[in-house]
Amino acid sequence: MLRSSAVGWWWRPFTEVAEAAVFLIDLAPDAAHEARALEWLSVTERARSRRFVHAGPRRRFTLCRGALRAILCHRLGCDSQRLTFGTSSHGKPFARVDDMPEPISFNVSHGRSHGLIAVAPRGRLGVDIEERRAREDLEDLADAVLGPNEKREFGLLRGDARTQFFFRMWTLKEALMKALGLGFSLDPAEFEVPIAVRRGATTGTFRFPDRPRVLWRVDDLGTEDFAAALALEPIPDRCGSSDG
Amino acid sequence: MATTAERVRQLVADNLEVDGQPVAVPADLSVSLTDVGVPSMDFVAFAKVLVREFDVPLTPDDCAGFSSLKDLAAYIDAQAA
Numbered sequence: 122m123l124r125s126s127a128v129g130w131w132w133r134p135f136t137e138v139a140e141a142a143v144f145l146i147d148l149a150p151d152a153a154h155e156a157r158a159l160e161w162l163s164v165t166e167r168a169r170s171r172r173f174v175h176a177g178p179r180r181r182f183t184l185c186r187g188a189l190r191a192i193l194c195h196r197l198g199c200d201s202q203r204l205t206f207g208t209s210s211h212g213k214p215f216a217r218v219d220d221m222p223e224p225i226s227f228n229v230s231h232g233r234s235h236g237l238i239a240v241a242p243r244g245r246l247g248v249d250i251e252e253r254r255a256r257e258d259l260e261d262l263a264d265a266v267l268g269p270n271e272k273r274e275f276g277l278l279r280g281d282a283r284t285q286f287f288f289r290m291w292t293l294k295e296a297l298m299k300a301l302g303l304g305f306s307l308d309p310a311e312f313e314v315p316i317a318v319r320r321g322a323t324t325g326t327f328r329f330p331d332r333p334r335v336l337w338r339v340d341d342l343g344t345e346d347f348a349a350a351l352a353l354e355p356i357p358d359r360c361g362s363s364d365g
Numbered sequence: 366m367a368t369t370a371e372r373v374r375q376l377v378a379d380n381l382e383v384d385g386q387p388v389a390v391p392a393d394l395s396v397s398l399t400d401v402g403v404p405s406m407d408f409v410a411f412a413k414v415l416v417r418e419f420d421v422p423l424t425p426d427d428c429a430g431f432s433s434l435k436d437l438a439a440y441i442d443a444q445a446a
């Protein structure tokens with residue numbers, strides 16, 4: 122297990138949603154945190170960290186992966202050396218202990234200054250975080266990722282409300298795409314955030330139009346500092362399926 | 366006349382930045398934008414830039430299928446052929 126030290130942790134519990142715990146990761150530059158995180162990484166992860174040309178992405182990956190290892194090791198009761206990661210065909214990581222896949226479910230997202238890690242004992246989940254900012258290319262982005270009703274609603278908004286709406290929709294959609302494990306292999310314009318959530322509800326349920334068997338839970342986790350969302354597959358009962 | 370690969374590389378340099386610094390990719394385009402640390406939002410916006418520049422269909426889910434910018438340039442060439 123990873124022991125506490127004078128360096129301190131750079132993550133803290135942020136919220137809980139059903140069985141999922143969500144942690145907020147501080148991604149501010151901090152040489153001691155980065156050095157500590159690097160110690161926990163595997164040889165492959167360290168090599169990946171070194172390959173980043175820019176310092177920012179390197180730091181964000183290292184701090185998030187270090188925090189992820191600490192959180193998972195604590196829950197699984199194992200040393201960091203025993204924990205490895207496999208990836209699904211579209212790149213979603215899953216945990217292995219002593220080379221055996223673990224059912225524990227988790228997902229990671231890095232923004233510029235903050236990251237989020239969501240973890241649950243079972244059930245697929247996805248998380249996304251984005252720091253909001255006015256962008257000149259907001260129209261282009263909305264055109265690429267919003268569905269027809271979302272585009273119409275976006276078109277009625279102006280200024281800050283428009284930016285807020287876009288970032289909310291983006292994080293909710295990306296959390297769903299990441300929960301499914303497909304990332305952008307799924308066209309985000311082909312599904313829409315539930316209408317109640319579009320209108321401001323912070324939680325709702327959702328079915329992918331072409332995968333209607335699973336009723337997902339979506340939560341807006343946004344704060345003043347960032348837009349964020351979590352998508353969660355309710356724990357299937359014994360007869361439940363998870364083919365959605 | 367610049368090749369598609371050269372134009373893609375130039376478009377990356379002109380349109381993308383990471384933490385305020387221009388993104389440089391190797392001449393053989395052997396990396397993906399995700400590898401370089403470009404977040405998905407910038408990557409989706411960049412797909413729109415490519416659509417305008419090359420006049421080819423290109424959605425974010427098309428881009429997700431490419432493991433490197435080299436594959437992306439090859440796709441653009443194949444569409445234009």
Ligand SMILES: CC(C)(COP(=O)(O)OP(=O)(O)OC[C@H]1O[C@@H](n2cnc3c(N)ncnc32)[C@H](O)[C@@H]1OP(=O)(O)O)[C@@H](O)C(=O)NCCC(=O)NCCS
Nearest residue numbers: 211212213230231299302303304305397398399404405429
């Ligand atoms: C995976 C993807 C959704 C991430 O989007 P993003 O907003 O840039 O990144 P986030 O910070 O929110 O998430 C990154 C984390 O998601 C996880 N992840 C990776 N692939 C995933 C997938 N298919 N499903 C769910 N989670 C995934 C990883 O843990 C990753 O962090 P890590 O690499 O540090 O472990 C998106 O980049 C994607 O679909 N990429 C594939 C396409 C691609 O890379 N194309 C390049 C062509 S040049």
